[in-house]
Amino acid sequence: MKELGKYLLLMGKLLVNREKFSTYARLIIDEAIVIGTDSLLIVAIVSSFIGAVTAVQTAHNLYSPIIPLETIGSIVRDMTLLELAPTFTGVVLAGKIGSNIAGHLGSMRITEQIDALEVMGINSASYLILPKIVASLIVFPMLVTLSAFLGIFGGFVAGVLTHSLSAEQYIAGIRDNFHGFDIFFALIKAFVFAFLISSISAFRGYYTRGGALEIGKASTIAVTHSCIAVLIADYLLAQLILAR
Amino acid sequence: MIEFSHLNKTFGDKQVLKDVSGVFERGKTNLIIGTSGTGKSVLLKCLVGIFEPDTGDIFYDQRKFNVESNDRKQEIRRDIGMLFQGGALFDSKTVEANVMFPLTILAPQMSKSERVDRVDYCLKRVGLEKAKKLMPSEISGGMAKRVGIARAIVMQSKYLFCDEPNSGLDPLTSHVIDELIEDITHEYNITTVVVTHDMNSVLEIGENIMYMFEGENVWQGTKDNILQTTVKPLQDFLFANKLIRDMER
Numbered sequence: 001m002k003e004l005g006k007y008l009l010l011m012g013k014l015l016v017n018r019e020k021f022s023t024y025a026r027l028i029i030d031e032a033i034v035i036g037t038d039s040l041l042i043v044a045i046v047s048s049f050i051g052a053v054t055a056v057q058t059a060h061n062l063y064s065p066i067i068p069l070e071t072i073g074s075i076v077r078d079m080t081l082l083e084l085a086p087t088f089t090g091v092v093l094a095g096k097i098g099s100n101i102a103g104h105l106g107s108m109r110i111t112e113q114i115d116a117l118e119v120m121g122i123n124s125a126s127y128l129i130l131p132k133i134v135a136s137l138i139v140f141p142m143l144v145t146l147s148a149f150l151g152i153f154g155g156f157v158a159g160v161l162t163h164s165l166s167a168e169q170y171i172a173g174i175r176d177n178f179h180g181f182d183i184f185f186a187l188i189k190a191f192v193f194a195f196l197i198s199s200i201s202a203f204r205g206y207y208t209r210g211g212a213l214e215i216g217k218a219s220t221i222a223v224t225h226s227c228i229a230v231l232i233a234d235y236l237l238a239q240l241i242l243a244r
Numbered sequence: 245m246i247e248f249s250h251l252n253k254t255f256g257d258k259q260v261l262k263d264v265s266g267v268f269e270r271g272k273t274n275l276i277i278g279t280s281g282t283g284k285s286v287l288l289k290c291l292v293g294i295f296e297p298d299t300g301d302i303f304y305d306q307r308k309f310n311v312e313s314n315d316r317k318q319e320i321r322r323d324i325g326m327l328f329q330g331g332a333l334f335d336s337k338t339v340e341a342n343v344m345f346p347l348t349i350l351a352p353q354m355s356k357s358e359r360v361d362r363v364d365y366c367l368k369r370v371g372l373e374k375a376k377k378l379m380p381s382e383i384s385g386g387m388a389k390r391v392g393i394a395r396a397i398v399m400q401s402k403y404l405f406c407d408e409p410n411s412g413l414d415p416l417t418s419h420v421i422d423e424l425i426e427d428i429t430h431e432y433n434i435t436t437v438v439v440t441h442d443m444n445s446v447l448e449i450g451e452n453i454m455y456m457f458e459g460e461n462v463w464q465g466t467k468d469n470i471l472q473t474t475v476k477p478l479q480d481f482l483f484a485n486k487l488i489r490d491m492e493r
Contacts, residue, residue, distance in 0.1 A: 017318060019349060112332035119292050119405075120346050121321035127349075 007203050014130045017123040024131055031135035035097055039143055046092055047147035050084050051076060051154030059164035069165040073173020076155035081182040082242075085148035086189035087234050090197065093140065094226035098201035101132055102222035105205025106215035114206070129202040133195060140194035141187050148186060189237055196229040245270045246291065246403065246435055251300035253286055260286045261297065262459040270305075271433045273426050273449045277441060278456035279481060284439045285407055287456065291437065292324055292405055293317060304403065322350055325396025327406040331388035333380040333395075340376035343367060343394045350399060366394040370424060386417035390424065397428060404428065406438040410445055418442060422449050443485040446470065455481070 018024075058075045105128060108114050117124035152174060160167050204222035208214050246268040253261040260283045268274035276284045289295040291302060293309065302309040304320050333342045343366055347359045354362070367373045370390040375383060383391070389409055396404055406425060410418040426449040429436040440446065446453060450467035457477040465473070473479060 017315070020352065022352075023349060107335075111330055111335070112328040113334055115289075115294050116326065116328060116332040116334075118294060119321060119324055119326045120350065120399075121318040121324075122349055123318075 006207070007200075010125055010129075010203055010206065011199060013123065013125045014133070015126070018126045018130070019122065023127075024134070027127075027131035028134050028138070031131045032139050035135055035139045036142065038100070039093055039096055039139075040146075042092055042096060043089055043143050043147050044150055046088055047085060047150040048154035048157075050088055051080055051151030051156075052158035054079055054084065054151070055155030055159040055170075056162060056164065059159060059162070069169045070173035070176055072159060072165055073155070073170040074176050075173075076159075077152055077174040077178070078182065080148050080151035080155070081186050082238075083234075085151050086144050086186045086193060087230065089140070089144050089147045090189070090193035090230040090234075091227055093143070093193075094197045094201075094230055095223050097136065098197050098222045098226040099219040101198060101201040102205035102208075102219045103215055105129075105202055106208035106218045109206065109208045110211060110215065125206065129199070129206065132202055133198045136194040136198035137191060140197075141190040144186055144190035148183075185237075185241060188241070189234065192233050192237060193230050196233055197226045200226045200229055245305055246274075246437065247303045248291065249301050251287065251290055251297045251302070253283075253290055253295060253297050260459050261290065264300075264456070264459070264461045266454050266461055266464060268435055268437050269452055270435045271430065272451040273429050273436045273438060274452040274454070275446055275450045276437065276439045276454050276456060277446055277450075277481075279441065279484075282456045283459040284441075284456055288405055288407055288437065288439050292326055293321060322399065323402040325399065325401035325404050327389065327392040327396050327404070327409055329407045329411055331380070331385075331392045333388055333391055335380050337380075338376065339372065339378050339380070339383065339391050340367070342380070342391055343376075343398050346395065346399045362398060363394075366398045367391075369397070369428075370394045385412050386414075386421065389413070389421055393421075393424060393428070397432070400432070402434055404434050404436040406436070406440075408439055408441075410440060410442045415444065418444065419448070425449060443482070 055072060055076050058072050062071060062075075105114075108128070114124045114128070117127060156167070156170050159165050159170050165173075201222040204218045204225065208218040247266075249265040251261050251264040252259065264283075264287060276287060278284050286295060290297045297310060300310070304323070307320055309317065309320050333339075334345065337345065340363055343363045344359055347354060347362060351359070363376075364373065367376055370393050372387060372390055372394065375387060375391075380388060380391070404425070409421050409425065413421065422445050425436060425438060428434070438445070438449070447467050450470070453465055453467065453470060454461055455463040455475070455478045463473060463475045463478050470478070471482065473482070
């Protein structure tokens with residue numbers, strides 16, 4: 001509870017005594033570029049393969065004369081949009097971006113760079129953390145959108161190459177009974193996960209004490225806590241928004 | 245001038261500062277000395293607001309620093325420059341960008357050419373005009389300290405704090421840093437506070453010296469009368485530094 005209180009106080013500190021907006025604009029763009037370019041390849045690889053595996057395994061399990069093959073496309077689409085794209089991207093980014101944020105802030109803390117900002121009269125929490133959170137909120141939905149596209153495309157390639165179904169059947173499947181809300185739901189998840197991963201990792205890094213060993217520990221804890229938070233939020237969002 | 249009275253600071257069960265009071269005068273190099281773990285750095289960090297004292301008052305030229313209002317505190321902080329023990333340079337920025345950083349954030353009214361001129365002046369003042377394009381990882385410890393000083397004075401600060409500016413430096417470089425601190429203090433007529441346990445610095449630049457022992461201010465004087473002290477912990481400190489070895493203790 002003490003840690004939760006400290007986390008909430010830090011979040012409150014981001015919004016008081018801020019610098020001018022123009023100061024943040026440049027930082028947000030820089031952070032967004034770093035988060036986006038650093039994560040693009042890993043998200044693309046993971047999403048394509050997850051989509052491909054989903055298509056192949058669904059085809060294997062649904063091989064029945066009474067179930068139309070188009071169903072494989074529908075299942076890959078729904079699984080990718082509702083669960084795989086946002087959650088896998090979230091977990092992958094918790095590892096990649098979360099450890100990066102915690103490590104960066106942790107090393108700034110132990111080398112007194114954060115103290116230097118404070119002594120200059122700059123709100124270090126706001127200056128360092130707010131741009132990372134805002135950049136994550138901008139970039140994560142883009143990465144989740146890309147992940148969903150590549151996941152469905154990966155399913156298409158794997159399904160057609162293994163002759164599980166034809167290209168026309170797969171496309172008919174992904175168009176059949178499509179709900180636009182599923183995309184909206186994936187983007188809601190992306191926003192929530194972006195906030196959780198960036199803020200939890202920043203919290204762990206910002207309050208690092210000690211030396212190099214503690215930076216490593218802070219990064220590990222940041223990734224672990226971010227992943228747990230993503231999975232809990234994943235369940236809560238599904239329960240709140242999708243449950244009937 | 246910086247005045248502070250009845251400062252107390254406790255970490256867990258350990259009381260690090262015990263009712264510490266004192267005055268640091270303008271235009272002088274004020275030194276806080278003492279053995280390791282006596283609370284020198286904690287006192288410095290309380291004075292600049294990195295730590296919040298449990299009790300006591302701090303005044304910067306009659307302006308109360310430890311107040312609830314963050315705006316007031318930030319206003320005073322913008323008059324403070326600080327040299328950290330390890331330099332605390334931003335490792336993703338060049339030397340020039342490090343020195344320019346406070347101006348970029350805190351002096352948006354200055355034009356870019358004015359900022360560049362100011363940075364060039366400060367880097368020249370610390371003798372590093374040729375190193376401005378280097379990254380912090382490419383410069384020596386002594387150079388990093390000088391960049392830290394340039395960054396601390398770039399805003400024309402009224403108060404300069406230095407946390408162990410000589411640590412990790414060879415005697416010659418230490419002497420250069422001491423001279424630079426003393427020159428800047430007199431040239432700009434600012435209030436400088438230096439935490440050190442380097443006795444060479446004490447005897448070279450100590451115009452007002454505070455000796456701390458076990459969290460208390462036990463002696464205050466100058467480099468001219470420190471060797472005549474009768475305070476036992478300070479005598480032990482000077483003896484350990486071989487300064488009164490031949491004198492009768």
